[in-house]
Amino acid sequence: MSYAITGLAPSSFSDLFTLSDADLAARNAMRVEVSAHPGFPCRISLEDAAIGETVILLHHVSHDAPTPYRSAYAIYVRDVGAAADYRDSLPPVMRGRALGLRAFDAKGMLRDARLAxxxxxxxxxxxxxxxxAIAYIHAHNAAHGCFVAQVDRA
Known part of the structure; x- marks a missing residue:
């Protein structure tokens, strides 16, 4: 079975990088200087940010489904121009980490899950x-619980 993993759209977050710290705080977000590598996984590039780089930490609705499984949590994003696109391979942020994989049907209902x-x-x-019956999978960091990426059938 082929699959695709794509980063979040940069256009959804690009305006955040122009905001003041106060304006970010009003949106439940904040600017953070990266102090460790790995440790600040970008959900656009699907790579860990480099030490000294600036990222935005924000609240993100990752599963916007009209079901009890609607989900949101904190994520990091970098100011990058293009979303990552992986086919039948794992992006860097999914390698070397324990992951919770939540498998949903086309209606957004959880049908299965695995710890990897x-x-x-x-x-x-x-x-x-x-x-x-599985339409897509959401990968989450097992320890912190934050959304990593959506995995789709390819």
């Missing part, structure tokens, strides 16, 4: 997509 230790995500994704 580092090195196990590819097999877990393919296993979840063996079920034809």
């Amino acid at each position: 230790a580092p090195g196990q995500a590819d097999a877990a994704i393919r296993g979840l997509f063996d079920n034809p």
Whole structure:
């Protein structure tokens, strides 16, 4: 089963980088200087930001479905021009991390889930997509719980 993992659209966040700290705070967001690598995974580039780089930490609705499984949490974004696009391979932010994989049907209802230790995500994704009822998968960092990326059938 082929799959695709795409970063979030940069246009959804580009205005945040022009805002003052006060305006960011009014949107439940903040500017952060990266102090460790890895540790600040960008949801647009699907790479960890470099030490010294500036990212925006914000509240993001990752699963905007009209179901009890609607979900939101904090994410980091960098000021980058293009969203990452991976086919049948994992982006850097999904390698070397334990991931929670939540598998949803076309109506946004949770149908299955897996915990993938580092090195196990590819097999877990393919296993979840063996079920034809699964429309997409949301990957989350297992420890912190934050959304990493959506995985779609390709």
